Amino acid sequence: MGKTDNYKVILTPGCDEIVEKKSRFIANVLPVTSVQEAEEQIAAFQKKFWDARHNCYAFMIGSDFGTTRFSDNGEPSGTAGKPILEVIKGAGVTNVLIIVTRYFGGVLLGTGGLVRAYTQAAQAGLAASEIGEMVYGKRYHLTADYTLINNIQYYLRQEEIPLENETYTDKVEYDITVRMEDSSRIVEGLTQKTEGRLGIEEIEEGYFAF
Numbered sequence: 001m002g003k004t005d006n007y008k009v010i011l012t013p014g015c016d017e018i019v020e021k022k023s024r025f026i027a028n029v030l031p032v033t034s035v036q037e038a039e040e041q042i043a044a045f046q047k048k049f050w051d052a053r054h055n056c057y058a059f060m061i062g063s064d065f066g067t068t069r070f071s072d073n074g075e076p077s078g079t080a081g082k083p084i085l086e087v088i089k090g091a092g093v094t095n096v097l098i099i100v101t102r103y104f105g106g107v108l109l110g111t112g113g114l115v116r117a118y119t120q121a122a123q124a125g126l127a128a129s130e131i132g133e134m135v136y137g138k139r140y141h142l143t144a145d146y147t148l149i150n151n152i153q154y155y156l157r158q159e160e161i162p163l164e165n166e167t168y169t170d171k172v173e174y175d176i177t178v179r180m181e182d183s184s185r186i187v188e189g190l191t192q193k194t195e196g197r198l199g200i201e202e203i204e205e206g207y208f209a210f
Helices: 034-046 081-091 112-129 146-158 179-195
Strands: 007-012 014-020 023-031 054-060 067-070 097-105 130-144 166-167 172-181 198-208
Touching: 007 014, 007 023, 007 198, 014 112, 034 054, 034 067, 034 097, 034 166, 081 097, 081 112, 097 112, 130 146, 130 179, 146 172, 146 179, 146 198, 172 179, 179 198
Parallel strands: none
Antiparallel strands: 007 130, 014 023, 023 097, 054 067, 054 097, 130 172, 130 198, 166 172
């Protein structure tokens, strides 16, 4: 995976449920960054839903989508964990855990029905989550005189770049995060707009949520 490859992550966890022939399927979608964190969350949810028939899950970790695991947790092989994982892959999301808890409603669904139900529950959980894109870029710290504020803010608004960590003392200071492919152009643009009087310091390079 190159530094230009973007990937998606969960910004805000989500939860939703579907009912299929009286069985409840509750999907919880959580951000995780390691196998240990995923396992701790799985254990916590198995404790929380201790009275459920099944707590099936799948997770994917790494910007290269390299670590995947899934479990049918007592459902017929291939009817729960794998369909949940397929939903994750289809959404292009990583560093994510989806746990689908099933409360049995007394009616057998058959393998096809189970695959469909676990797939729909996982999709509903993802739809209830906030997904963001991780993009490789640079973060800059800007230091300016008050006379430059209007020019800076106008330029950044046009470029749709939000101001972060604004502080006002004897000077004005901001942080901005810029996509890698835009970084040189933005720095040049800011320098021109402020006639070279803006202090621009690169503070970080890496993946950021956009």
